[in-house]
Structures are given as C-alpha cells and as structure tokens.
Amino acid sequence: xxxxxxxxxxxxxMRLLICLFVLLSIxxxxxxxxxxxxxxxxxxxxxxxTKVTGSHEGTVSIAPGELIAENGAIFGTFEVDLTSxxxxxxxxxxxxxxxxxxxxxxxFFDVDQFPTASLEIQGCEIRQGPDGMPMxxxxxxxxxxxxxxxxxxxxxxxxxxxxxxKCTAAFKIDRTKWGIQYASKSYFDDLKDKFIxxxxxxxxxxxxxx
Numbered sequence: 001x002x003x004x005x006x007x008x009x010x011x012x013x014m015r016l017l018i019c020l021f022v023l024l025s026i027x028x029x030x031x032x033x034x035x036x037x038x039x040x041x042x043x044x045x046x047x048x049x050t051k052v053t054g055s056h057e058g059t060v061s062i063a064p065g066e067l068i069a070e071n072g073a074i075f076g077t078f079e080v081d082l083t084s085x086x087x088x089x090x091x092x093x094x095x096x097x098x099x100x101x102x103x104x105x106x107x108f109f110d111v112d113q114f115p116t117a118s119l120e121i122q123g124c125e126i127r128q129g130p131d132g133m134p135m136x137x138x139x140x141x142x143x144x145x146x147x148x149x150x151x152x153x154x155x156x157x158x159x160x161x162x163x164x165x166k167c168t169a170a171f172k173i174d175r176t177k178w179g180i181q182y183a184s185k186s187y188f189d190d191l192k193d194k195f196i197x198x199x200x201x202x203x204x205x206x207x208x209x210x
Contacts (some may be wrong), residue, residue: 034069036164036208038062038078045080046203051183052195056099058087063116067165067208074137074158074167077120078206082111107182110146117145119152119204127155139169145178166207172199 040062048057061084067076085103090096104111124137139156142149154171176198181187183196 018206032070032166033208036067036069036210038065038163039207039209040064042205042207046205047085048201050195050199050201055089057089058124060085062206067121067167067206069165073123073125074139075119075121075123079116079118080108081115082117083115085109085111103184108180114146118142119143124156140155143173146180148178150177158197161207166206166209167206167208170201170203172201174198175200 015190030063043062045060045062046057047060048055050171050185061081063079063081064074067078071073083104087096087099087103090099103109109117120142121139122142123140125140126139127174129135130137136155136157139154141154142177143152152171156167156169158167160164160166172198175181176184176186183194184198185191185195186198188195
C-alpha cells in the first residue's frame with residue numbers, strides 16, 4: 001500500500017508541475033507585454049570563490065528593475081550593487097572586513113570605479129528533458145562586470161508565485177574574462193598553492209511582482 005500511495009503522490013506532483021509549466025508558458029506566449037517589478041527584498045545574488053585551501057561565499061544585493069515577458073520569452077536588465085557585497089562564512093569581524101575590503105578593491109571588483117554589475121537577459125528558450133517534457137529555460141544574456149561585457153548562457157527555472165514570478169539560476173564564469181586576474185594561475189606562474197581558481201560560482205534568485 002505504501003508503494004502505491006507513494007507512486008500516486010509522485011504522479012500527482014508531476015501533473016502539478018506540468019500544469020504550472022503550461023500555465024506559465026501560456027502567460028508568456030501572450031502577445032501582450034507583461035512587466036514584473038523586481039522585488040529587491042526577496043531577490044539576491046549568491047557568490048562563491050574557491051582557492052586551494054578553501055573557499056569563501058556571500059551575497060550581493062540586487063537593485064530595482066524590471067523583467068518583461070513577451071512572445072514566449074523573458075527580457076530585461078537588472079543590476080547588482082557590488083558595494084553591498086557580504087561574506088557569510090567568516091565569523092571574525094576583522095578578517096571578514098579585510099576580505100571585503102580586498103574584494104571591493106582594484107584586485108577584484110574595484111567598486112569605487114565600478115559600483116554595479118549588470119545582467120541583460122536578451123532572450124530565453126524552453127529546455128526539454130530526455131522524455132520531451134519541458135524542464136525549464138535556457139537564458140541568453142550579456143554580463144557586464146568592471147565595464148567589460150561578455151555573452152553568457154545558463155539554465156533557469158521559473159515558477160508562478162502569488163502575485164508574480166520567481167526565477168532561479170546557477171552558473172559559473174571565468175573571472176579573468178572580466179579583468180579579475182588576481183592570484184590566477186592563468187596569468188601568474190609563481191603562485192604555488194596561493195592561487196585562486198578562475199571560476200566564480202553564482203546563484204540568482206529573482207522575484208518579480210506585477
């Protein structure tokens with residue numbers, strides 16, 4: 001009995017997921033433009049950088065902006081406030097402040113000259129799983145950090161919430177392409193075990209309200 005009950009629950013969950021996806025797709029394929037205001041209280045950018053001896057991670061605040069749904073795709077540009085960057089894994093206040101000072105300095109994000117970074121969502125395509133069922137979107141965009149812009153592509157999940165939409169995504173970038181070369185083995189040969197990996201991991205939570 002437990003097996004059949006679990007099977008029914010799984011089928012019901014799958015039906016609900018498909019219904020939500022179809023409902024969202026119907027809304028997004030409407031010709032009328034739909035604008036979502038980014039909820040800065042519920043939206044956030046998470047970051048993680050890794051070195052040989054460990055890693056650090058934290059958050060960055062997302063600035064006000066809009067997401068636009070039109071003709072089956074999501075568009076819009078949003079900015080992150082790099083002056084708001086935090087580190088969540090170092091408890092010692094002095095050590096935490098030292099790291100943040102370094103991240104905000106010229107070796108990394110140089111926030112005095114470039115206080116914001118931006119991601120322009122230029123379009124999205126529906127991704128299908130091996131069984132042909134929809135499983136999310138692929139976002140096509142342009143990421144600007146330190147005044148340098150490169151095209152990026154990453155998977156994104158989207159769900160309908162009360163009063164709006166919630167988008168979540170996770171991706172990596174090679175920081176050296178955006179002029180962040182500090183302690184990179186790609187540029188310096190004598191670092192031994194003092195180097196920092198080139199990849200920065202990001203997770204985005206974007207909540208848009210009507």
